[in-house]
Amino acid sequence: MTTSTLPAKDSFSQGSTDLDRSRAVAPLTIKSDVEALEAARRFAESIAGEAVARDRERRLPHAEIEAFTATGLWGITVPPSHGGAGVSHVTLAEVVAIVSEADPSIGQIPQNHYCLVDAVRLIGDARQQAFFFAEVLAGKRIGNAVSETGTPTSKAMHTRIARDADGSWRLNGRKAYSTGALFAHWVPVAATDDAGRQWLAYVPRDSAGLHVIDDWDGFGQRTTASGTVLADNVRVDALHVLPRDRLFSPPTIHGPFAQLLHAAIDLGIARAALRDLHAWLTQKARPWADSGVTRASDDPLTLSKVGALVVRLHAAEALLTRGALLLDAARECPETGAQGVTAASIAVAEAKILTTELALDAATALIEFGGSQSALRSHALDRHWRNARVHTVHDPVRWKYHAVGSHWLNGAEPARHASL
Known part of the structure; x- marks a missing residue:
């Protein structure tokens, strides 16, 4: 492994x-x-x-x-x-x-x-x-305040930004799932102006009117502090405001870049679950009584499923590398334009599918083959499944299958946003 x-x-x-x-x-x-x-x-x-x-x-x-x-x-x-x-x-x-x-x-x-x-x-x-x-x-960390709740879709937003007479901006709104903001020196806030144009306002964390609230209570990824950010008439220097709509039109690698990192997190969760599965099967678990063997690591039905998980691990690693290489190519050769971005987007989507499903399945197999002892809270083996399940709801793989299939069959371009 x-x-x-x-x-x-x-x-x-x-x-x-x-x-x-x-x-x-x-x-x-x-x-x-x-x-x-x-x-x-x-x-x-x-x-x-x-x-x-x-x-x-x-x-x-x-x-x-x-x-x-x-x-x-x-x-x-x-x-x-x-x-x-x-x-x-x-x-x-x-x-x-x-x-x-x-x-x-x-x-x-x-x-x-x-x-x-x-x-x-x-x-x-x-x-x-x-x-x-x-x-x-210099060591300054950048957080995030992009997503919102209570909007028609996860890509819609109510947060507003407007120019002041002196050329600065004013920001008002409420953000959710703001991973990194609690630990950040800068909190980029996504907002829309009166003309419907989207902007990213990089706000110093100590700005008057900006409040970072640790109200995240997810059952997995528990210490990401992915809570709420409130902006109450926050003044933002013009130097710190970037045109967010240009992240996706014309196409850039921003979407697949974000997805590559999500897939890498899922790969890490899968590796951790498989690491613990190896330890349990070789050191703690008992074979099933009907197996005719004395060690759990010799149980033939266990070996079959573990072998399948190892193959999928290596496949996921290979697809993640392939997606990353195509991102490298698109970054280093921007003249490929939309074609290079599309190739990277589809490749990273394939990697995200495998890493998502592997993380969930490896975490489940750990409890299944670990036996009753593996369910004890003292061992905390459930954390792998909880982490995988919470993290992988970011970007549903059902729509990644759709994007891959539609591109392969019909040559369709993938959506241009941070989730693909």
Whole structure:
């Protein structure tokens, strides 16, 4: 098997001392893909031991996120032209999978950071790129306040932004599922102006009128703090506002980039479940009485299903790499235009299908073959299924099957948004 070697408890708003933007962690400088992978393995090893306790107690990983930032891994997507490593998508996906195998909540927290750093690369002007890339390399984290509840669909929004007479902007609205915002120095808020145009306002976390509320009570991914963000007449400097509609028209890699990271998180969950399955079958589980064997690891029906899971693991890893390579190609050769973006989108959709289904099935098999003991809360093996089920509802695979089939049969272009 391939491995990577509630009610609100906290509420922070303007004036909070829990996150001082002037005291951001001074991170190490990562210069290559090799260094990034080595740093990810070291960090994953440092956080794995307390993953069960963090999940059980819903202990938010403030110290762990500071240590994560200090590794330099949050800056690895900054382009070399601005002092970053500009790692490949193959490396980025593996970094996320390695950390997510150790603790998928911590693995998910920088997902939006990476996406919104790449948004600066895609749609920011020269001044915005210089400013935000420098912020990231200095250890500043970027969160997320994009999704809303109570709208007709998950892509609709009520949050509004309007220009002031002095050229700045004013922001008002309520956001949900704001993964990363509680730990962030910058909180990008998606909003619509009176003309219907969409914008991304990168708001300092300590801004007057911005409130980040830890009211996330999901049964999985419990410590992502994916709660609510409220914007009450928040003033935003014009330098910090980017045209969000340009992320998707003309087509860019923003959608498949986001999906690649989600697939990598699911791969990490699957690896963790299979790691524990290996340990249980070789060390703790008993064979079924009718099997005629003395070890659970020799049970012929167990071997058949485990073999199928291992094959699917390797297939998922291969498809994730394939999708990442096509993203690399689309990024490095933008002249391919919509064709290159489409190829990456479909390939990443295929990877997301496999990683989603593998994470769920591996987590279920762990309990099935682990036997009655594996269901005891003291072992916390249920966390893999809970994490997989909660995380994989982000982007339903039924629509990814549709996109793949429609493209293969009819040459249809995939939807252009952050979920495909």
